[in-house]
Amino acid sequence: EDQVTQSPEALRLQEGESSSLNCSYTVSGLRGLFWYRQDPGKGPEFLFTLYSAGEEKEKERLKATLTKKESFLHITAPKPEDSATYLCAVYGTSYDKVIFGPGTSLSVIP
């Protein structure tokens, strides 16, 4: 069965302190791995889609990478406005549905 885990559960960074969030997954056939940002009380906001191992995508201070077993979301020089929960999701061919990880709650302290 498709599974997605994320680590750490929560991360507290000083402004400007770069770090990475991890998403580990098991899926029989990967159609896409998604990263989302979610602010409290709101729906997830799309960040990236990755399709195959070795792929990388960047957007402002965020960079997502993908291997056959995991994905990383690198945050470079974060700012307080980057504070949010970051969700990883996998869209597999076996079950034809999107499975979400539990998320990483990121807090960036000024």
Add this chain to the structure above:
Amino acid sequence: GAVVSQHPSRVICKSGTSVKIECRSLDFQATTMFWYRQFPKQSLMLMATSNEGSKATYEQGVEKDKFLINHASLTLSTLTVTSAHPEDSSFYICSAEGQGGNTIYFGEGSWLTVV
């Protein structure tokens, strides 16, 4: 870019009544839409997959007679919570698969409070 709209954003209903939540894809056609439920500080739990013109596929443990899903057109799916009870109070989120299945876009979510 693609936008998914949900309505209402917040709704309060009395116990025993039914409430409908709409999910619309605004600038693309979505043959597949997903409905999720999210409890505080938890991740999204998939409730059902909605395909245009056919019956929804419900996840294990989700009561299909309680959570009625209709996907009548390529831009609209609805979730009706029937005979709502306080334990149904939650944040409900829909998403739509973009053309080609490359991206999943989410609505802003709907807060349901049953009193």
